[in-house]
Amino acid sequence: MNKFYTITELTREFGVSTRTLRFYEDEGLIHPERRGRTRLFRMSDRRLIQEILRGRRIGFTIAEIREIIQVYKDPPGEAGQLRLLMKRVEEKREELNQKRRDIDETLDELNNVEEACLTRLAEIGVGT
Amino acid sequence: MNKFYTITELTREFGVSTRTLRFYEDEGLIHPERRGRTRLFRMSDRRLIQEILRGRRIGFTIAEIREIIQVYKDPPGEAGQLRLLMKRVEEKREELNQKRRDIDETLDELNNVEEACLTRLAEIGVGT
DNA sequence: GGGTGATTTGACTTTTACGTCAAGGTCAAT
DNA sequence: ATTGACCTTGACGTAAAAGTCAAATCACCC
Structure with missing residues (x-):
């Protein structure tokens, strides 16, 4: 079926x-296809967006997210780079x-x- | 002993x-004492700063941190407020x-x- | 084939959380 | 008294991550 998703x-x-998704495209995080000018998102784009938002939730910057994506797309081949x-992973x-x-x-x-709230509530409204 | 800490x-x-700590004071998160104009931080201020920074690390905004501090300083007494x-806690x-x-x-x-890095390294520099 | 609603681009604005001067006060040691 | 370290306020600047708005374009439906 290979469904496409629209931006909305x-x-x-x-x-x-929509601004956010276009922003992510401008920043090179996603590359949806185009039919004419309108963006068509594939499954892979959808998954990528999920990853991006997950990174965002835990406070990664766009640059960091981009870096992680890069590693997935194009892992370094040279030993020094790998080290x-x-x-950085560490x-x-x-x-x-x-x-x-x-968090814990x-x-x-x-x-x-x-x-504290519960005890307080118990004290005040004895018969809640 | 009741030691005081200086800002630095x-x-x-x-x-x-220092800008950060003064900013937190401006935002009403901490209230160090003053001797003349210079700030003197007590143990309680120190602990508060630790909490603030912990909140910051997990992405709380200043407003959220302030709110949490407020609750500690002045827990609400009315049932509706408590609920x-x-x-919000939930x-x-x-x-x-x-x-x-x-994160996980x-x-x-x-x-x-x-x-992936390790395997790659093993492949490349066979005898590292 | 004209209207309607969704999309696009581009420019400008906003918010948060500080950074960065500028200009000077304070205080201990030399 | 001067130096140097540390501290102050205040104003302005900035970077990240969008929000907002305008004008144009597109797809689709009757």
């Missing part, structure tokens, strides 16, 4: 604006692990807040 | 600029859980990239 289909699905890439891993710790701590805090 | 002590400890707060929890999933998926991807 994808904006609705992912909750982003460099591995170092750094990213550290960063993400830190972020996970931060914050989730704990949220639990505390919630419990 | 804290900037060095946390790896942020509202709990709803939303934040969802958001953070999503972020955790995103990205960590998996990083592992793939690393493995």
Whole structure:
């Protein structure tokens, strides 16, 4: 079937604006086909957008996302480049692990807040 | 002992600029004491800064961080407010859980990239 | 074949979270 | 008293990631 998606289909699905998707194209993150001037998104574009948005949610910049995409599209062939890439991967891993710790701590805090709310509610509206 | 910290002590400890800490004060996130015009940070300020930076790392905006701080400083007393707060807590929890999933998926991807690098390296520089 | 609604490009604007001067105050040590 | 380190306010600048708006074009349907 090889269905094509229009830009607004994808904006609705992912909750982003058309401006955002065009911006990602301008930035070289996606390359939808064209029929005339209108963009036609394939499955692969759709998946790529999902990855981009995932990166965005965890705070990657466009440049970082582009870099990751590049690696997938065109992995380096030279040993030095490979080592460099591995170092960067290691750094990213550290960063993400830190972020996970931060998230876990914050989730704990949220639990505390919630419990405090519940006790408070129990005190106030004794018969809720 | 009740030690005071100077602004640069804290900037060095946390790896942020003085501008950043003054910005946080302008935004009402911290309220260091003053001796004359110079800021004196107490332990409580230090801890608060840690929390702020943790929030920052996981992508909270200044406004969100301020809101969280507010809740700690001055928890709402009215039932409706409490319920509202709990709803927002629940939303934040969802958001953070999503972020955790995103991070885990990205960590998996990083592992793939690393493995690909290793195989590639083994192929190329057979005797590294 | 004209209207309607979706798309496109391009330019300009906005928001967030600081960075970067400029211009000077404070204080301890020399 | 001067130097040097550190601190202050205030104004202006900037980069990233879109938002907004205008004008033009396109596809489609009756």
